[in-house]
Amino acid sequence: MDMKPRTFLAPRTIVTGAGCVEQLGDHAKKLKATRVLIVSDPGVCAAGMIEKVEQPLKAAGLETGVFAESVPEPPMTSVDDAARIAEDGGYDCVVAFGGGSAMDTAKMVAVLPGTGKKVEDYVGIDVLDNPGLPVIAIPTTAGTGSEVTKVAIFANEKLNVKQGVSSAYLVPDVALVDPFLTMSCPPRVSAASGIDALIHNIEAYTSVNATPLTDMYAIKGIELIARSIRTAVYQGSNVEARFDMALGALYGGMSFGNAGVTAVHALSYPIGGRFHVPHGDANTLMLPWVMQYNMLGCLERFADIAVAMGLDIEGLTAREAAQMAVDEMRLLADDLDLPLYLSDVGIPASAIEELTEGAMGQTRLLVNNPRTLTRDDVVAIYTACAERPEG
Numbered sequence: 204m205d206m207k208p209r210t211f212l213a214p215r216t217i218v219t220g221a222g223c224v225e226q227l228g229d230h231a232k233k234l235k236a237t238r239v240l241i242v243s244d245p246g247v248c249a250a251g252m253i254e255k256v257e258q259p260l261k262a263a264g265l266e267t268g269v270f271a272e273s274v275p276e277p278p279m280t281s282v283d284d285a286a287r288i289a290e291d292g293g294y295d296c297v298v299a300f301g302g303g304s305a306m307d308t309a310k311m312v313a314v315l316p317g318t319g320k321k322v323e324d325y326v327g328i329d330v331l332d333n334p335g336l337p338v339i340a341i342p343t344t345a346g347t348g349s350e351v352t353k354v355a356i357f358a359n360e361k362l363n364v365k366q367g368v369s370s371a372y373l374v375p376d377v378a379l380v381d382p383f384l385t386m387s388c389p390p391r392v393s394a395a396s397g398i399d400a401l402i403h404n405i406e407a408y409t410s411v412n413a414t415p416l417t418d419m420y421a422i423k424g425i426e427l428i429a430r431s432i433r434t435a436v437y438q439g440s441n442v443e444a445r446f447d448m449a450l451g452a453l454y455g456g457m458s459f460g461n462a463g464v465t466a467v468h469a470l471s472y473p474i475g476g477r478f479h480v481p482h483g484d485a486n487t488l489m490l491p492w493v494m495q496y497n498m499l500g501c502l503e504r505f506a507d508i509a510v511a512m513g514l515d516i517e518g519l520t521a522r523e524a525a526q527m528a529v530d531e532m533r534l535l536a537d538d539l540d541l542p543l544y545l546s547d548v549g550i551p552a553s554a555i556e557e558l559t560e561g562a563m564g565q566t567r568l569l570v571n572n573p574r575t576l577t578r579d580d581v582v583a584i585y586t587a588c589a590e591r592p593e594g
């Protein structure tokens with residue numbers, strides 16, 4: 204690890220623990236809010252959860268408005284539309300309430316109004332030049348870590364890829380991480396979002412931009428998620444497992460938000476953007492194949508991951524331990540019934556050229572990868588996971 208000066212961004216206030224959403228009104232008042240826009244999505248609404256944020260805001264004497272139409276894996280134009288609705292409402296604070304899709308939509312809704320710009324105009328690193336309204340982020344999945352990151356990810360419908368807006372202005376002011384809010388997540392959502400959080404920690408730990416601070420969060424995040432993800436998925440009422448997952452996702456945000464993600468996300472974005480495969484599924488699919496490729500670039504780090512996952516590496520070489528970590532990912536994907544091959548999600552091998560184009564365009568992520576990737580390497584990785592073998 205080099206000793207270059209590195210910046211670590213995080214919200215000024217992070218509250219964790221069961222029932223902490225009840226403190227929302229106090230935090231909004233500290234931000235001088237008077238009229239608060241709650242941004243969420245229909246799934247969260249259908250789970251009957253909006254009142255969990257509306258009630259504490261109203262109890263604190265604040266006016267509220269609700270926009271619960273954010274779209275899962277949000278297309279850019281859907282966010283532009285949401286921002287236009289918010290523009291006329293006279294709001295002075297935004298509550299980002301939901302999974303990564305709703306939180307990312309909310310983060311942009313807080314910065315777009317009044318700028319005359321669209322999401323597309325702010326794609327890239329530090330293009331956004333407007334602090335916008337204060338944001339309180341409250342995750343309802345244990346997944347993206349968007350409650351603490353400087354990133355928001357959207358589907359560019361014109362280019363058929365996912366693209367990110369990355370800016371210090373997107374770091375929420377307050378994150379309230381309440382594991383009770385994730386209890387209603389169905390198993391599929393818990394599995395896909397939970398493994399995304401694991402991947403954030405793994406990619407941050409193996410990023411060439413990892414720092415001592417991001418390592419601390421990443422390795423602990425891997426440990427928490429590896430020990431609890433199966434229980435959280437298959438016994439969703441288990442509060443301890445849900446709390447481990449909520450913290451593991453938060454740590455994933457703290458680590459990857461500063462160290463970056465690497466080729467797993469780069470190769471999964473075209474799968475999501477072009478074929479609309481949910482983010483967690485697309486990432487799981489790519490994970491073992493990219494890890495297999497990457498491990499030769501940083502064997503010791505992959506051996507550390509094996510230890511954090513609770514694997515016994517006594518007497519093994521770093522290479523053997525690293526291989527155990529990769530094999531464990533395949534087992535985990537199988538246990539959680541998540542895809543491992545392009546054919547599992549209906550993508551034909553004929554799409555590999557197009558997927559490769561999309562992945563090579565993710566330079567913001569590929570520069571973090573611990574092993575150099577050429578175009579041919581990317582084709583080889585997609586080809587390796589094209590078809591599930593028979594039997």
Ligand SMILES: NC(=O)c1ccc[n+]([C@@H]2O[C@H](COP(=O)([O-])OP(=O)(O)OC[C@H]3O[C@@H](n4cnc5c(N)ncnc54)[C@H](O)[C@@H]3O)[C@@H](O)[C@H]2O)c1
Pocket residue numbers: 244245246247250275276277301302303304305307343344346347348349352353354355356357365384385386387388389392395396399482483
């Ligand atoms: N900003 C970041 O730092 C970051 C990082 C990784 C991924 N992402 C993005 O986040 C999105 C994925 O987010 P996600 O995995 O959290 O899923 P999601 O937000 O798309 O939610 C998945 C589904 O679960 C439902 N849901 C959420 N919470 C629920 C609950 N408590 N009970 C019942 N249903 C619930 C939602 O309504 C939705 O239908 C993708 O667009 C991805 O690109 C962002």
Ligand SMILES: [Fe+2]
Pocket residue numbers: 347399403468482486
């Ligand atoms: Fe992710």
